[in-house]
Amino acid sequence: DVKVTQSSRYLVKRTGEKVFLECVQDMDHENMFWYRQDPGLGLRLIYFSYDVKMKEKGDIPEGYSVSREKKERFSLILESASTNQTSMYLCASSLGGQINYGYTFGSGTRLTVV
Amino acid sequence: QKEVEQNSGPLSVPEGAIASLNCTYSDRGSQSFFWYRQYSGKSPELIMSIYSNGDKEDGRFTAQLNKASQYVSLLIRDSQPSDSATYLCAVIYPAGNMLTFGGGTRLMVKP
Numbered sequence: 483d484v485k486v487t488q489s490s491r492y493l494v495k496r497t498g499e500k501v502f503l504e505c506v507q508d509m510d511h512e513n514m515f516w517y518r519q520d521p522g523l524g525l526r527l528i529y530f531s532y533d534v535k536m537k538e539k540g541d542i543p544e545g546y547s548v549s550r551e552k553k554e555r556f557s558l559i560l561e562s563a564s565t566n567q568t569s570m571y572l573c574a575s576s577l578g579g580q581i582n583y584g585y586t587f588g589s590g591t592r593l594t595v596v
Numbered sequence: 597q598k599e600v601e602q603n604s605g606p607l608s609v610p611e612g613a614i615a616s617l618n619c620t621y622s623d624r625g626s627q628s629f630f631w632y633r634q635y636s637g638k639s640p641e642l643i644m645s646i647y648s649n650g651d652k653e654d655g656r657f658t659a660q661l662n663k664a665s666q667y668v669s670l671l672i673r674d675s676q677p678s679d680s681a682t683y684l685c686a687v688i689y690p691a692g693n694m695l696t697f698g699g700g701t702r703l704m705v706k707p
Contacts (some may be wrong), residue, residue: 513693524699525684567606572639582688584630585695587639 485509486588488573490573494594501560503591505573512578514556516540516548518569518580525572532578563595600687600698608704615672617701619685622666628688629661629668630695635681644670675705 489504507514516528517540527540529548537548545567549557557576560567570592574585599622609615617631629648632640646652646659646668658671668687672679685698 525697527694530694531679573693578693582628582695583692584628584642584686590639592637595621 486573486575486586488571488591490589490591492592492594495560495563497564497595498561499560499595501557501563501593501595503560503571503573505532505558505575505578505588506554507556507586508554509575509586510553511556511575511586512553512561513576514550515523515574515576516546516556516558517572517574518542519572519590520569528558560593563593565595567593568595569593598670600685600696601628602683602701604699605702606704608706609675609702611675611677611705611707613675613704613705615675615679615705616673617671617683617685617703618667619672619687619698621685621687621696622662623687623689624666626663626666626687626690627690629659629670630686631659631670631688632684632697634682634684634700640684649675659669672703675703677705677707679703680705 486507513528517525531537531550547559573588576585601620633643634640644659646661652659656673660669678696682700682702686695686699
C-alpha cells in the first residue's frame, strides 16, 4: 500500500511564524499535491508538483510556497502564518502517466494559528 | 468552469437499508471517476474508481456511471453505522490529469 506520511497531526503556531509542513510518500509517485479543507468550502488545491523541483500554483496559492527537492518529499511553507490559515492541510500523491488511479492522501495536519 | 456537484446532505438511512449517493459533472469528456470516504477529522480514503459506463461492484459498494447523463453514483448495500461519513465524488477532466472534487455528501446511518 502507498503510504503518505505527514510529519505532524496537530500543530499550533503563532501569527507571523514561518511554518513548514512536511509530506513524504514511499511509492515513487511522480505527482504530489497540497490541499486545505475547511467546513463548507471543501478541498481547495494550494500547490502541486509533477516532478522534482517542479511546482505549479493551484487555486489558492497566496501566502504559501512549496519545495520539492526530492521525489518523495513535498513541503508546504507558510511564509508568515496568519489566523486565516488555520485549517486542515492534506497532502496527496499519485502515479504519473496516462491513466490516473486516484490520489492517496496523508492523514492530515490540523494547523491552528493563534 | 469545471464542476462536480453533490447534495451536501445529510442523507439519513436506517441500518440495513441501501444508501444512494449521487454526483453530476459538467464536462462530457471526463474519463475517470472516483469515490472517497472521509470520516470526521480524518483524511479522504479512496473506496471506488470507475472508468466505463455501467456498474462496478466491490463488496457492499456499487459505483454506477452514466456518461450520457453525466452522473456517477455510489450505492451502499446493507448500510452500517460505521458507514456514516462524508462521501466525496472526484472527476478527472480531459484537459488535465488532476482530480476535481465535489463538496461531499454527509451520510448518517441510524441504528
